[in-house]
Amino acid sequence: MNEDENTLKKNGQGGAAVLTKPEAAGKRKQVFSEVMLSVRDLYVSFRTFGGEVQALRGVSFDLYKGETLAIVGESGCGKSVTANTIMGLIPEPAGRIKNGSVLFKGKDLTKLDKSKMRKVQGVDISMIFQDPMTALNPTLKIGEQLTEGLRTHQKVSIGEARKKAIKLLEVVGIPNPEERMKQYPHQFSGGMRQRIVIAIALICEPELLIADEPTTALDVTIQAQILELFEEIQERTGVSIILITHDLGVVAKIADRIAVMYAGKVIEIGTKREVFYTPQHPYTKGLLASVPRLDLKEEELQPIEGTPPDLFAPPIGCPFTARCPFAMEVCDRIYPGTTDISVTHAVDCWLQDERAKKLFD
Amino acid sequence: MAIYIVKRFFMMIATILIIATLTFFLMHSVPGSPFDEERTSNPTIQANLEKFYKLDQPTHVQYFDYLKSIATFDFGPSIKKPNETVNTLLARGFPISFELGMVTILVAVISGITLGTLAALRHNGIIDYSAMAFAVIGISVPNFVLATVLIQQFAVNWNLLPPATWSSRMHMILPTLALATGPTAIIARLTRSSMLEVLTQDYIKMARAKGLSPVRIVLRHALRNALMPVVTIMGTMLAGILTGTFVIEKIFAIPGMGKYFVESINNRDYPVIMGSTVFYSAFLVFMLFLVDIVYGFIDPRIKLHRKEGDA
Numbered sequence: 001m002n003e004d005e006n007t008l009k010k011n012g013q014g015g016a017a018v019l020t021k022p023e024a025a026g027k028r029k030q031v032f033s034e035v036m037l038s039v040r041d042l043y044v045s046f047r048t049f050g051g052e053v054q055a056l057r058g059v060s061f062d063l064y065k066g067e068t069l070a071i072v073g074e075s076g077c078g079k080s081v082t083a084n085t086i087m088g089l090i091p092e093p094a095g096r097i098k099n100g101s102v103l104f105k106g107k108d109l110t111k112l113d114k115s116k117m118r119k120v121q122g123v124d125i126s127m128i129f130q131d132p133m134t135a136l137n138p139t140l141k142i143g144e145q146l147t148e149g150l151r152t153h154q155k156v157s158i159g160e161a162r163k164k165a166i167k168l169l170e171v172v173g174i175p176n177p178e179e180r181m182k183q184y185p186h187q188f189s190g191g192m193r194q195r196i197v198i199a200i201a202l203i204c205e206p207e208l209l210i211a212d213e214p215t216t217a218l219d220v221t222i223q224a225q226i227l228e229l230f231e232e233i234q235e236r237t238g239v240s241i242i243l244i245t246h247d248l249g250v251v252a253k254i255a256d257r258i259a260v261m262y263a264g265k266v267i268e269i270g271t272k273r274e275v276f277y278t279p280q281h282p283y284t285k286g287l288l289a290s291v292p293r294l295d296l297k298e299e300e301l302q303p304i305e306g307t308p309p310d311l312f313a314p315p316i317g318c319p320f321t322a323r324c325p326f327a328m329e330v331c332d333r334i335y336p337g338t339t340d341i342s343v344t345h346a347v348d349c350w351l352q353d354e355r356a357k358k359l360f361d
Numbered sequence: 362m363a364i365y366i367v368k369r370f371f372m373m374i375a376t377i378l379i380i381a382t383l384t385f386f387l388m389h390s391v392p393g394s395p396f397d398e399e400r401t402s403n404p405t406i407q408a409n410l411e412k413f414y415k416l417d418q419p420t421h422v423q424y425f426d427y428l429k430s431i432a433t434f435d436f437g438p439s440i441k442k443p444n445e446t447v448n449t450l451l452a453r454g455f456p457i458s459f460e461l462g463m464v465t466i467l468v469a470v471i472s473g474i475t476l477g478t479l480a481a482l483r484h485n486g487i488i489d490y491s492a493m494a495f496a497v498i499g500i501s502v503p504n505f506v507l508a509t510v511l512i513q514q515f516a517v518n519w520n521l522l523p524p525a526t527w528s529s530r531m532h533m534i535l536p537t538l539a540l541a542t543g544p545t546a547i548i549a550r551l552t553r554s555s556m557l558e559v560l561t562q563d564y565i566k567m568a569r570a571k572g573l574s575p576v577r578i579v580l581r582h583a584l585r586n587a588l589m590p591v592v593t594i595m596g597t598m599l600a601g602i603l604t605g606t607f608v609i610e611k612i613f614a615i616p617g618m619g620k621y622f623v624e625s626i627n628n629r630d631y632p633v634i635m636g637s638t639v640f641y642s643a644f645l646v647f648m649l650f651l652v653d654i655v656y657g658f659i660d661p662r663i664k665l666h667r668k669e670g671d672a
Contacts, residue, residue, distance in 0.1 A: 089566060137564040
């Protein structure tokens with residue numbers, strides 16, 4: 001897939017709202033230039049019995065209209081916290097946004113009060129959860145679970161809401177939607193339930209869809225179907241998607257851009273091609289080397305040695321230092337600044353420093 | 362559903378039959394007879410009396426006679442109150458006991474669920490702590506102690522409410538309070554803990570992500586799921602409240618079934634013992650059956666009958 005890296009602009013705020021429709025036959029060959037969501041320097045902490053966990057430590061990224069941004073990283077790196085913060089679902093009072101902003105179409109979501117945030121939740125931004133077996137309420141008919149969001153936010157009659165829900169069920173690939181509306185979640189398989197969860201997320205026609213590990217709990221064959229469904233929906237509606245995952249296979253399939261997170265920071269961000277073929281951060285390289293590949297037979301899988309740092313007391317320098325094969329003294333002491341590799345590709349690593357380049361040459 | 366009900370019906374009959382049989386033999390194994398305390402210990406009179414009430418018959422004949430009386434819902438005359446039959450006693454006493462029991466359950470369920478839900482929503486807050494303090498006290502204090510304290514305070518000291526009997530709405534308040542406090546406390550604790558668990562579920566998070574109002578999330582999404590354990594204990598709680606009515610009726614001088622029931626046991630009034638035991642157990646078994654049906658309505662995953670081809 002050949003797409004978009006030369007037309008993407010990193011941090012391209014203020015650009016004219018140009019969304020060119022796909023002209024070539026290729027899939028989703030849009031030009032992304034309108035920033036829809038801009039996360040800036042986000043710090044989120046959780047108070048626990050053991051102390052304060054600094055889950056996000058200055059996360060910044062932009063999301064363009066109509067693109068799919070994948071956020072990858074291992075467990076505990078802050079992927080889901082990022083998603084929940086954008087969505088306004090940080091459990092209070094334990095969780096707290098300490099700094100930063102989430103600008104959605106120019107509006108800072110972190111500053112909205114709860115009732116105003118509810119007008120964004122499910123309307124402008126929707127979320128798809130990891131486990132479809134638990135995300136649906138077992139005691140309510142799926143028809144009600146589908147229509148209640150619509151009926152809360154828009155003045156529509158039950159009949160209209162039902163009609164729309166049935167149509168959406170068709171879109172997400174549920175056969176006999178009319179009958180299925182009257183059924184309960186336990187009467188559906190896992191894949192079907194995830195389709196319903198997706199339909200629920202889409203009912204108010206949101207502009208941003210946050211999918212938190214949407215395929216992790218599914219069979220591999222179902223995973224592929226769900227990913228195709230995402231692509232289809234994006235083609236149909238032009239919705240932007242933030243895809244949270246640790247599965248690089250999923251990323252390879254549907255992402256346009258990739259943000260790699262580690263210990264509460266975005267350490268590398270770039271287009272899919274850039275991150276997959278010319279990864280700059282040693283962590284990204286390690287992540288890619290630990291994925292089995294069909295084209296390279298001989299090579300053994302390379303695990304990343306060690307464990308991520310403790311976020312109760314995160315290191316002041318680069319958090320990957322302890323596990324990094326290229327670690328230098330400076331890494332341990334000062335967090336590296338962001339280096340732009342290209343207009344779309346940026347990385348936080350001391351190896352990008354001119355002096356380090358000399359050292360390793 | 363129909364098959365299930367028919368099946369349950371036969372099981373209910375079997376249960377009642379077992380209870381009836383056990384009661385019959387237990388009763389007959391207790392020494393003494395209804396005529397022990399009679400002043401006229403004339404053997405002829407006694408023999409005639411026993412003949413009249415068929416107590417001279419062999420036990421198994423009495424047993425089958427008694428089964429017949431259950432089947433025909435005619436429990437015969439009381440031995441101690443010659444002018445009354447067991448049926449008239451039940452007709453007079455039971456409605457009052459029933460009223461007390463039902464009002465109690467209603468109060469306990471509504472206030473218990475409300476209290477438990479509020480406590481869960483304000484987890485570790487003042488409401489939570491005070492509700493749970495109340496619950497611990499409510500569970501620990503026996504209802505007869507509470508009843509006397511209530512009478513002392515509300516009726517005697519403050520003269521706000523009538524101390525006893527059963528003739529108006531005002532008369533119902535104290536006995537209901539005394540009887541409902543324990544069950545309210547149990548329901549509140551149960552609702553709170555299951556509510557806390559439900560509130561952490563993914564579907565609650567999803568409901569929040571839909572931008573629904575907190576009220577709707579609690580009432581529509583959380584409560585129904587949180588009520589399952591409450592429904593489960595409703596069965597045993599019903600039994601507790603029913604037997605509780607006997608004690609409370611005695612304290613508040615309420616002319617319900619409890620009075621006759623206790624008297625009949627003391628007097629060996631066989632027909633009344635048998636009649637009221639069987640009637641009460643039938644009632645209880647029926648209520649348990651209702652609870653099971655309600656279960657299926659609250660949680661659609663619970664199927665009361667097996668159906669082919671369910672996905």
